[in-house]
Amino acid sequence: MSAATLRRLIVVSLVVLWELLPRLGVIPELFLPSLSSTIAAGWNDAGEYGHALAVTLYEVGVSMLFACGGGILAGAIVGSLPRPRVLIMPMVSSLYAVPLVILYPVFTVWLGIGSESKIAFAAIYGFLPTMLSTAAGIQTIDPQLLLAARSMGATLSQRLTRVIIPAAIPTVLSGLRVGGALVIVGVVVSEMLISSAGIGYLISRYRTILDSPHVFAGVLLVLAMAIAFNAAIKWIERKASIWQTGTREGQRAADEIQAGTIQPATA
Amino acid sequence: MQPLANVTPFKPGSRAGAIQISNVGQVFKTATQDVVALSDVSLDIKPGRFVVLVGPSGCGKSTLLMMLAGLRQQTSGTILINEAPIPQPDPNRVGVIFQEPSLFPWLTAEENVEFPLALRRIPRSDRRAKAVDALKLVGLEGFGKRHPHELSGGMKQRVSIARGLVQDPPVLLMDEPFAALDEQTRMTMGDELLRIWAATGKTVVFVTHSLTEAVYLADEVVVMSARPGRIVDHLTISLPRPRTYEMLGGETFGTLRDRIWRHIRKSA
Ligand SMILES: Nc1ncnc2c1ncn2[C@@H]1O[C@H](COP(=O)(O)OP(=O)(O)OP(=O)(O)O)[C@@H](O)[C@H]1O
Ligand SMILES: [Mg+2]
Numbered sequence: 001m002s003a004a005t006l007r008r009l010i011v012v013s014l015v016v017l018w019e020l021l022p023r024l025g026v027i028p029e030l031f032l033p034s035l036s037s038t039i040a041a042g043w044n045d046a047g048e049y050g051h052a053l054a055v056t057l058y059e060v061g062v063s064m065l066f067a068c069g070g071g072i073l074a075g076a077i078v079g080s081l082p083r084p085r086v087l088i089m090p091m092v093s094s095l096y097a098v099p100l101v102i103l104y105p106v107f108t109v110w111l112g113i114g115s116e117s118k119i120a121f122a123a124i125y126g127f128l129p130t131m132l133s134t135a136a137g138i139q140t141i142d143p144q145l146l147l148a149a150r151s152m153g154a155t156l157s158q159r160l161t162r163v164i165i166p167a168a169i170p171t172v173l174s175g176l177r178v179g180g181a182l183v184i185v186g187v188v189v190s191e192m193l194i195s196s197a198g199i200g201y202l203i204s205r206y207r208t209i210l211d212s213p214h215v216f217a218g219v220l221l222v223l224a225m226a227i228a229f230n231a232a233i234k235w236i237e238r239k240a241s242i243w244q245t246g247t248r249e250g251q252r253a254a255d256e257i258q259a260g261t262i263q264p265a266t267a
Numbered sequence: 268m269q270p271l272a273n274v275t276p277f278k279p280g281s282r283a284g285a286i287q288i289s290n291v292g293q294v295f296k297t298a299t300q301d302v303v304a305l306s307d308v309s310l311d312i313k314p315g316r317f318v319v320l321v322g323p324s325g326c327g328k329s330t331l332l333m334m335l336a337g338l339r340q341q342t343s344g345t346i347l348i349n350e351a352p353i354p355q356p357d358p359n360r361v362g363v364i365f366q367e368p369s370l371f372p373w374l375t376a377e378e379n380v381e382f383p384l385a386l387r388r389i390p391r392s393d394r395r396a397k398a399v400d401a402l403k404l405v406g407l408e409g410f411g412k413r414h415p416h417e418l419s420g421g422m423k424q425r426v427s428i429a430r431g432l433v434q435d436p437p438v439l440l441m442d443e444p445f446a447a448l449d450e451q452t453r454m455t456m457g458d459e460l461l462r463i464w465a466a467t468g469k470t471v472v473f474v475t476h477s478l479t480e481a482v483y484l485a486d487e488v489v490v491m492s493a494r495p496g497r498i499v500d501h502l503t504i505s506l507p508r509p510r511t512y513e514m515l516g517g518e519t520f521g522t523l524r525d526r527i528w529r530h531i532r533k534s535a
Contacts, residue, residue: 162382
């Protein structure tokens with residue numbers, strides 16, 4: 001049986017178990033409402049969930065823009081210039097270990113409990129890994145490749161577009177994957193903590209009144225968001241590999257690099 | 268629009284592939300001290316010659332090659348290639364092949380070979396045709412669509428040689444190109460290189476640590492010593508061509524090899 005079939009089977013059985021276990025009374029409905037009652041709860045209050053989803057998506061989108069755009073830009077600068085690297089990298093790396101969620105209450109004081117504080121928190125949360133891996137991606141480019149390009153007469157901008165960017169793409173994308181996921185986490189968590197709208201807020205409100213089906217309807221939406229994000233990153237990765245090579249042939253190699261069969265540009 | 272960088276227009280009547288190195292010195296300024304990597308190196312290489320540089324590690328062979336490639340500027344003296352200085356890399360005059368094949372892993376063999384042509388904005392179809400020819404010359408017909416990770420070490424180095432050849436520069440610089448290969452591959456690659464060299468008539472400057480390889484390949488062997496890097500001997504290898512495996516055991520071969528070894532032992 002192929003891995004893909006197996007994966008599908010696991011998903012299907014999880015879905016079936018989610019429906020069956022609560023129905024058969026193996027798990028109390030309060031702990032885990034059955035899938036159908038969860039969907040029904042969500043469906044009945046579709047308006048409320050739709051509004052919450054719009055708020056959350058807006059916050060995720062804006063934070064993603066700041067986190068990824070800023071992270072790539074800052075990472076590129078820090079990765080390519082030695083001085084900022086020496087100054088900033090140790091700070092950023094240790095900051096990475098701090099549970100940034102402790103900052104969130106401060107943000108609500110500064111920015112209020114609306115979207116702004118969530119965006120600020122999630123953007124910073126997702127910014128760090130994006131920046132770190134972009135910097136790493138640029139730093140670890142094989143200098144021999146740059147020397148070879150120079151020996152073939154590549155100008156500075158040609159080296160940037162034809163060597164540095166393509167060589168850094170895989171690492172940058174893996175940073176985006178982590179950074180983007182953290183943005184989603186950041187938004188939902190901050191909504192759960194202190195807020196007045198969004199999916200996180202709904203989850204946390206229904207939890208206080210012990211309405212499990214409504215809680216899990218929210219969880220389901222967050223899950224769907226994460227899956228959609230993952231699919232988007234996959235799509236970007238495929239596009240990027242086409243751009244990297246200028247042909248579709250490169251896609252196969254990129255797929256293999258992703259599958260871990262070969263190592264990317266960093267020797 | 269990119270400027271067409273670093274390209275010297277072809278001068279008719281210039282001695283294609285001639286290299287003149289006069290009183291060249293190179294000093295590296297490091298934090299603690301100045302390292303004199305090369306001192307007063309002079310060498311005249313006639314077009315079409317196969318010249319091998321040998322010498323102990325750190326004597327400045329790579330540094331000299333970098334300067335010939337226009338990748339580094341000498342601190343004193345002059346270097347002329349085709350009777351013109353080389354202030355920056357110029358793939359129309361000089362092709363460089365490094366010890367590590369340094370192929371771009373995201374490009375196929377063909378695209379790697381096309382790379383220097385793509386930099387010059389040569390139309391895709393011309394590019395492809397030249398790359399296919401160059402790959403054929405190095406014996407890699409039919410491997411053009413593979414990525415570097417799908418090629419063996421020897422094949423990768425062949426691609427890198429094809430990439431050095433594709434713009435048809437009169438001078439080819441090779442810095443220990445076969446050092447990472449096993450002995451058998453190394454021998455066949457040497458023969459291949461001699462075949463290509465005979466077919467194209469290029470000037471080759473080749474660095475190696477293998478004295479056997481040096482004598483086997485060269486018209487001339489230039490022996491250098493370390494600290495500071497200087498030329499201590501310049502031998503002409505008069506063995507007939509084509510070179511054969513049998514020559515390796517011959518008396519002439521042994522004598523030449525010994526003479527080079529004595530220099531290196533002395534300065535190491
Ligand atoms: N960028 C640099 N900065 C300082 N010193 C350098 C630099 N590059 C080379 N050197 C020094 O210059 C000398 C010559 O180096 P080079 O790499 O040319 O030697 P080489 O003959 O190629 O040695 P090998 O056979 O080991 O490759 C060495 O002493 C080296 O330490
Ligand atoms: Mg060297």
